[in-house]
Amino acid sequence: MNNKNLMGAVVAVMMLSSMPVFAGWEALPEVAPAPEDNPTTDAKVTLGKMLFMDPRFSSTGTVSCNSCHNVMEGGDDSRTFSMGVHGKTGGRNAPTVWNSAFHSVQFWDGRADLLEDQAKGPVTNPVEMGVTEIEQAMDKVRAIPGYAPYFDEAFGKDSMTVVNAAKAVAAFERTLITPDSPYDKYVKGDKKAMTAQQVSGMETFAATGCTSCHSGAAFNGPKMEFGQGFYTKFPTFADNGYNKKYDLSADKGREEATGKVADAHMFRVPTLRNITDTAPYFHNGSVNDLTEAVSVMAKTQLNKDLSDKEVKDIVAFLGALTGPYPEIVMPRLPATSGYSLVVD
Amino acid sequence: MNNKNLMGAVVAVMMLSSMPVFAGWEALPEVAPAPEDNPTTDAKVTLGKMLFMDPRFSSTGTVSCNSCHNVMEGGDDSRTFSMGVHGKTGGRNAPTVWNSAFHSVQFWDGRADLLEDQAKGPVTNPVEMGVTEIEQAMDKVRAIPGYAPYFDEAFGKDSMTVVNAAKAVAAFERTLITPDSPYDKYVKGDKKAMTAQQVSGMETFAATGCTSCHSGAAFNGPKMEFGQGFYTKFPTFADNGYNKKYDLSADKGREEATGKVADAHMFRVPTLRNITDTAPYFHNGSVNDLTEAVSVMAKTQLNKDLSDKEVKDIVAFLGALTGPYPEIVMPRLPATSGYSLVVD
Numbered sequence: 001m002n003n004k005n006l007m008g009a010v011v012a013v014m015m016l017s018s019m020p021v022f023a024g025w026e027a028l029p030e031v032a033p034a035p036e037d038n039p040t041t042d043a044k045v046t047l048g049k050m051l052f053m054d055p056r057f058s059s060t061g062t063v064s065c066n067s068c069h070n071v072m073e074g075g076d077d078s079r080t081f082s083m084g085v086h087g088k089t090g091g092r093n094a095p096t097v098w099n100s101a102f103h104s105v106q107f108w109d110g111r112a113d114l115l116e117d118q119a120k121g122p123v124t125n126p127v128e129m130g131v132t133e134i135e136q137a138m139d140k141v142r143a144i145p146g147y148a149p150y151f152d153e154a155f156g157k158d159s160m161t162v163v164n165a166a167k168a169v170a171a172f173e174r175t176l177i178t179p180d181s182p183y184d185k186y187v188k189g190d191k192k193a194m195t196a197q198q199v200s201g202m203e204t205f206a207a208t209g210c211t212s213c214h215s216g217a218a219f220n221g222p223k224m225e226f227g228q229g230f231y232t233k234f235p236t237f238a239d240n241g242y243n244k245k246y247d248l249s250a251d252k253g254r255e256e257a258t259g260k261v262a263d264a265h266m267f268r269v270p271t272l273r274n275i276t277d278t279a280p281y282f283h284n285g286s287v288n289d290l291t292e293a294v295s296v297m298a299k300t301q302l303n304k305d306l307s308d309k310e311v312k313d314i315v316a317f318l319g320a321l322t323g324p325y326p327e328i329v330m331p332r333l334p335a336t337s338g339y340s341l342v343v344d
Numbered sequence: 345m346n347n348k349n350l351m352g353a354v355v356a357v358m359m360l361s362s363m364p365v366f367a368g369w370e371a372l373p374e375v376a377p378a379p380e381d382n383p384t385t386d387a388k389v390t391l392g393k394m395l396f397m398d399p400r401f402s403s404t405g406t407v408s409c410n411s412c413h414n415v416m417e418g419g420d421d422s423r424t425f426s427m428g429v430h431g432k433t434g435g436r437n438a439p440t441v442w443n444s445a446f447h448s449v450q451f452w453d454g455r456a457d458l459l460e461d462q463a464k465g466p467v468t469n470p471v472e473m474g475v476t477e478i479e480q481a482m483d484k485v486r487a488i489p490g491y492a493p494y495f496d497e498a499f500g501k502d503s504m505t506v507v508n509a510a511k512a513v514a515a516f517e518r519t520l521i522t523p524d525s526p527y528d529k530y531v532k533g534d535k536k537a538m539t540a541q542q543v544s545g546m547e548t549f550a551a552t553g554c555t556s557c558h559s560g561a562a563f564n565g566p567k568m569e570f571g572q573g574f575y576t577k578f579p580t581f582a583d584n585g586y587n588k589k590y591d592l593s594a595d596k597g598r599e600e601a602t603g604k605v606a607d608a609h610m611f612r613v614p615t616l617r618n619i620t621d622t623a624p625y626f627h628n629g630s631v632n633d634l635t636e637a638v639s640v641m642a643k644t645q646l647n648k649d650l651s652d653k654e655v656k657d658i659v660a661f662l663g664a665l666t667g668p669y670p671e672i673v674m675p676r677l678p679a680t681s682g683y684s685l686v687v688d
Contacts, residue, residue: 078685
């Protein structure tokens with residue numbers, strides 16, 4: 001290397017060094033992690049998308065996974081509590097399906113280790129898809145001739161089982177990721193990807209302590225093995241007006257899943273990705289304003305009163321965690337020729 | 345033209361003449377007709393698809409046009425009666441949206457002249473989307489900042505009106521057509537497009553007299569101007585077991601729309617296209633078997649008892665009227681950033 005080239009290299013290294021390096025800030029991986037026994041394949045994703053969109057397995061034929069986790073929206077349904085069969089409503093806000101693949105446990109209370117386990121839950125929930133036994137739903141899948149070739153392709157012959165249906169849905173959900181947000185671009189070095197206010201909000205977010213829980217690529221805590229949940233007590237500081245106003249302590253959280261008093265009011269830390277598109281907020285959907293939600297969190301989790309500017313800057317930063325969403329082609333749901341499976 | 349060319353032309357004409365020519369059999373046009381004041385444009389179709397898929401305008405935020413007219417299925421919902429907000433059900437079977445553009449009037453009773461008029465109906469139906477006044481639904485559209493540019497593009501500035509929203513939905517629906525079914529290919533000269541049984545069924549269909557109502561490219565009667573409906577009394581022959589078994593006379597049909605006794609039990613003749621995918625059948629969804637539906641129609645409309653072979657052949661022929669369906673990319677529904685419009 002001659003002197004001129006050496007100088008060039010030194011300048012290049014200096015330029016790299018002067019690029020923003022944020023300790024702890026991580027971009028979202030381009031591919032979601034999958035458990036060893038269910039590697040993501042195109043065939044599973046194709047089948048899983050069909051099952052995810054198909055309402056015919058619900059007791060009324062009206063509720064699909066997509067009904068409450070609408071991928072045309074923020075991966076949820078804009079409601080406080082989702083509305084399942086016969087207009088029934090549940091007791092917790094539907095979490096977004098977008099980037100759910102980056103959670104190491106599923107549901108607000110972490111009662112499922114994997115998306116494969118989660119996928120089965122709503123089917124037999126009486127206020128969601130309302131089927132009595134999950135095999136009844138699977139019987140409907142098996143009764144649709146057009147599904148068989150897709151199971152064959154994804155899992156081999158004679159593979160139309162609940163386990164494989166859930167694996168397929170999980171594989172599809174692992175494609176529902178948004179790794180190219182302004183924040184991701186910024187972290188990767190594109191300093192123009194976020195606005196000055198968003199950068200300021202990013203600093204405020206960390207300085208306030210939000211990153212003590214909302215860390216990592218999905219802003220849902222440190223990377224953990226599947227089945228190992230990252231939980232926080234909510235509210236941690238209960239002695240304030242917000243707790244009463246939004247009835248935050250009524251839900252016992254993980255205690256309702258484990259029966260252990262030690263788990264009272266413990267909730268899985270949710271991802272903040274695409275949070276601008278997932279109002280209303282919290283496990284009980286009680287706050288329909290992201291600005292208010294930020295103030296509530298600062299007070300109930302960190303016992304801090306943020307200034308208006310701090311809140312607005314954080315909200316601006318959170319906006320940098322949204323989208324873009326990948327294009328999804330509607331699946332064609334295999335028909336039952338000349339009769340309907342839906343009898344309710 | 346020299347002798348050789350003349351011979352070639354004669355042979356060509358002879359070949360054309362020897363191709364199957366079915367008097368009265370028509371292929372579906374490649375483009376659906378549109379009213380003069382709403383020519384179909386890409387910008388309207390793009391906007392209309394979004395509005396068609398968006399559940400947020402319903403009172404519960406759970407019911408979109410696509411909920412009951414699911415384009416991933418047969419353009420309906422596989423149910424006897426659709427389920428709208430709060431699990432409420434209506435009193436008539438949801439007609440398919442596929443090829444609805446080829447109906448000269450809309451709804452079972454023809455109470456809307458155009459898709460533009462039809463689109464507004466379910467929004468304020470208390471058992472469908474459940475909004476009190478249609479302007480309330482439109483207020484929600486107007487409250488979503490991301491919709492404005494799409495209205496601008498489709499209709500010009502300051503165009504966010506109910507009339508334009510309905511026009512956009514209608515424009516999208518005019519793209520929901522299936523002009524490339526085996527039947528269409530067959531009629532256009534591809535003799536291998538239908539099976540021998542389907543061809544036999546086609547002949548039986550005509551010989552039985554089904555074509556007296558189910559004629560034309562969409563099998564819903566002769567081509568008529570928008571607003572001019574083609575109606576038939578159902579059942580025409582009421583003195584048979586089917587009438588009682590399936591409660592066919594309970595619904596007064598068009599009389600309920602016009603108040604005229606002369607319209608009692610008159611129904612718009614529905615399209616038969618994609619009928620294999622639209623069970624259960626009839627205005628009251630009372631028959632969940634296409635084979636039975638064919639027998640019922642022959643008896644109640646033509647007072648004929650068909651043999652098993654005749655019925656099976658006709659059902660096979662009806663299968664040739666199905667699909668293929670065009671690919672639809674899911675729209676991304678514009679978000680409301682940091683809050684939800686859905687409050688119910």
